[in-house]
Amino acid sequence: MLDLCKYIIGVDLGGTNLKAGIVGRDGNILYQFSIKTNAHAESQVISHQICELIAGIIKNVRIEKSDILGIGLGSPGLIDKKGETILFSPNLSKWRDIPIKKIISDTFGLPCILENDANAAAWGEKWVGAGKDVSSLVMLTLGTGIGGGIILDNKLWRGINNTAGEIGHMSIQTDGPLCNCGNYGCIEVYASAPGMVRRFRELLESGKASLLKKDEEITAKRINEAAVQGDGASLSIIEETGRYLGIAIVNIIHILNPGAVVLSGGLIGSGELLMRPVKRTIEERVLKASYKDTKILFSQLGTDAGIIGAAGCLLKELEISA
Amino acid sequence: MLDLCKYIIGVDLGGTNLKAGIVGRDGNILYQFSIKTNAHAESQVISHQICELIAGIIKNVRIEKSDILGIGLGSPGLIDKKGETILFSPNLSKWRDIPIKKIISDTFGLPCILENDANAAAWGEKWVGAGKDVSSLVMLTLGTGIGGGIILDNKLWRGINNTAGEIGHMSIQTDGPLCNCGNYGCIEVYASAPGMVRRFRELLESGKASLLKKDEEITAKRINEAAVQGDGASLSIIEETGRYLGIAIVNIIHILNPGAVVLSGGLIGSGELLMRPVKRTIEERVLKASYKDTKILFSQLGTDAGIIGAAGCLLKELEISA
Numbered sequence: 001m002l003d004l005c006k007y008i009i010g011v012d013l014g015g016t017n018l019k020a021g022i023v024g025r026d027g028n029i030l031y032q033f034s035i036k037t038n039a040h041a042e043s044q045v046i047s048h049q050i051c052e053l054i055a056g057i058i059k060n061v062r063i064e065k066s067d068i069l070g071i072g073l074g075s076p077g078l079i080d081k082k083g084e085t086i087l088f089s090p091n092l093s094k095w096r097d098i099p100i101k102k103i104i105s106d107t108f109g110l111p112c113i114l115e116n117d118a119n120a121a122a123w124g125e126k127w128v129g130a131g132k133d134v135s136s137l138v139m140l141t142l143g144t145g146i147g148g149g150i151i152l153d154n155k156l157w158r159g160i161n162n163t164a165g166e167i168g169h170m171s172i173q174t175d176g177p178l179c180n181c182g183n184y185g186c187i188e189v190y191a192s193a194p195g196m197v198r199r200f201r202e203l204l205e206s207g208k209a210s211l212l213k214k215d216e217e218i219t220a221k222r223i224n225e226a227a228v229q230g231d232g233a234s235l236s237i238i239e240e241t242g243r244y245l246g247i248a249i250v251n252i253i254h255i256l257n258p259g260a261v262v263l264s265g266g267l268i269g270s271g272e273l274l275m276r277p278v279k280r281t282i283e284e285r286v287l288k289a290s291y292k293d294t295k296i297l298f299s300q301l302g303t304d305a306g307i308i309g310a311a312g313c314l315l316k317e318l319e320i321s322a
Numbered sequence: 323m324l325d326l327c328k329y330i331i332g333v334d335l336g337g338t339n340l341k342a343g344i345v346g347r348d349g350n351i352l353y354q355f356s357i358k359t360n361a362h363a364e365s366q367v368i369s370h371q372i373c374e375l376i377a378g379i380i381k382n383v384r385i386e387k388s389d390i391l392g393i394g395l396g397s398p399g400l401i402d403k404k405g406e407t408i409l410f411s412p413n414l415s416k417w418r419d420i421p422i423k424k425i426i427s428d429t430f431g432l433p434c435i436l437e438n439d440a441n442a443a444a445w446g447e448k449w450v451g452a453g454k455d456v457s458s459l460v461m462l463t464l465g466t467g468i469g470g471g472i473i474l475d476n477k478l479w480r481g482i483n484n485t486a487g488e489i490g491h492m493s494i495q496t497d498g499p500l501c502n503c504g505n506y507g508c509i510e511v512y513a514s515a516p517g518m519v520r521r522f523r524e525l526l527e528s529g530k531a532s533l534l535k536k537d538e539e540i541t542a543k544r545i546n547e548a549a550v551q552g553d554g555a556s557l558s559i560i561e562e563t564g565r566y567l568g569i570a571i572v573n574i575i576h577i578l579n580p581g582a583v584v585l586s587g588g589l590i591g592s593g594e595l596l597m598r599p600v601k602r603t604i605e606e607r608v609l610k611a612s613y614k615d616t617k618i619l620f621s622q623l624g625t626d627a628g629i630i631g632a633a634g635c636l637l638k639e640l641e642i643s644a
Contacts, residue, residue, distance in 0.1 A: 170573045173496050257488075
């Protein structure tokens with residue numbers, strides 16, 4: 001048994017913010033701190049930033065190193081098969097594969113785990129969030145892109161090359177618009193923040209009236225806010241986003257029959273305005289037997305899912321190897 | 323350890339044929355026998371048929387009951403969560419949920435396992451067929467419908483209600499034709515045998531010349547045969563089928579990143595004529611990192627996959643509980 005009193009450090013390396021926190025065995029964040037990621041610097045600069053942040057947190061909180069079980073690092077992009085380095089990340093432009101796991105582990109003399117950020121967040125929700133009562137879930141993180149994490153039978157499913165869960169790049173329209181990934185009609189093209197903005201602009205171009213004007217900066221957040229104020233154009237875009245997501249979730253349910261599908265990320269700010277068309281679309285299209293025990297849920301951990309999940313992944317790893 | 327000399331009985335309950343075989347520990351069928359399924363009879367009649375067939379095989383082969391490890395039964399339709407009965411099968415019209423697993427087990431005094439037929443076939447390919455070198459695979463059975471079986475980390479993934487793997491009902495075209503299941507644009511609408519025939523008829527209606535005539539009975543088998551003879555209309559339908567399948571397989575690869583995708587069923591009779599557009603479409607649309615170690619393969623066990631796989635599922639179950 002692991003000592004119940006000890007802590008884990010969870011790190012969430014994002015393209016914008018680099019966050020770290022001290023996480024208890026119960027999944028609560030006791031302390032966290034965030035800095036801007038030096039995203040376009042060389043790998044060494046970023047790994048130094050990470051280590052500095054961790055060292056700063058340990059110092060500030062004044063816990064003994066012996067009270068720390070280890071460090072979990074969640075990162076965007078592609079992690080190598082062995083979980084030792086980040087092979088490629090669109091958000092860390094100059095990143096080259098340096099042994100980041102070993103660097104952190106050696107610097108602090110503590111076990112470290114490196115996990116894809118969407119996987120880490122999914123694991124956080126499974127551990128202490130929306131999915132804590134189910135043994136299998138699929139999480140969709142709706143933001144600039146659409147990320148995915150898959151947990152089956154209480155374990156992350158990473159695939160044979162650590163690339164499973166690219167749910168944003170599931171095509172739901174064979175002849176749909178070209179996606180950044182090279183595929184066509186991916187759910188990310190429709191239901192990501194830029195996808196929503198694109199469809200919103202198309203709607204304005206078609207002559208639809210809105211509180212938001214063509215010449216102002218339109219963001220998914222603005223669309224959500226306008227929808228809450230009753231703006232018709234914004235409401236119809238969110239309705240449509242929910243419909244696209246519902247179609248994608250039906251595919252996920254038919255393929256995996258999971259206990260829950262968890263939605264997270266900035267786009268869920270519209271709450272029930274989004275959830276209603278998601279659920280309606282699922283009910284219209286799904287095989288009843290596949291859906292009857294599957295819950296569609298919003299994230300409970302919000303932006304903390306990354307830190308908590310990275311810490312939880314380290315804990316899970318230690319328990320497995322214990 | 324299980325005794326290496328013993329045998330397993332594998333049963334493949336189809337809507338047309340009821341097949342059973344004696345399967346060795348090495349996955350070879352030593353003897354098999356097949357009768358017509360009394361598909362529209364009451365459950366009791368069918369379960370009696372199954373038991374009679376098994377008893378007949380044991381008698382004919384003259385093996386001692388003590389040399390049989392158990393009986394695996396693969397069945398179409400929806401199996402209950404506990405694997406004890408068939409809840410519903412479109413091919414067995416009067417089936418009501420009788421405890422078929424217990425009936426077989428009690429009749430022969432042997433352990434029995436009941437498994438969905440697509441899962442059983444997938445397990446057969448994993449055990450001794452096309453997928454024997456990989457730890458994870460997705461199998462698509464292309465016939466009247468499109469069935470699916472998912473094996474991850476050397477285990478069948480059945481989902482929380484035993485309904486996972488309904489890959490035929492993944493929508494690849496949001497606004498596509500209505501599927502029998504109630505969803506729209508499912509891969510089954512395009513790439514099943516009836517889907518091919520429908521598209522072929524549409525092509526003839528549009529004026530395309532073909533060796534096959536509008537007024538003759540057109541089947542997927544006939545289209546395959548005509549394509550081999552160089553018939554342009556047939557070739558273009560198979561090409562299109564491959565393209566649809568490729569699009570669906572890209573989704574599977576992005577979601578699950580499996581070691582292999584195995585294609586089986588009557589439609590693979592066209593061989594490379596089908597495989598070429600499948601692979602070309604995948605290469606055009608897939609994320610390279612997700613695909614680089616995934617093989618696209620044809621079934622090796624053909625129509626024996628059901629018997630072999632059902633036997634293999636029983637063996638796996640005994641090994642787990644041993």
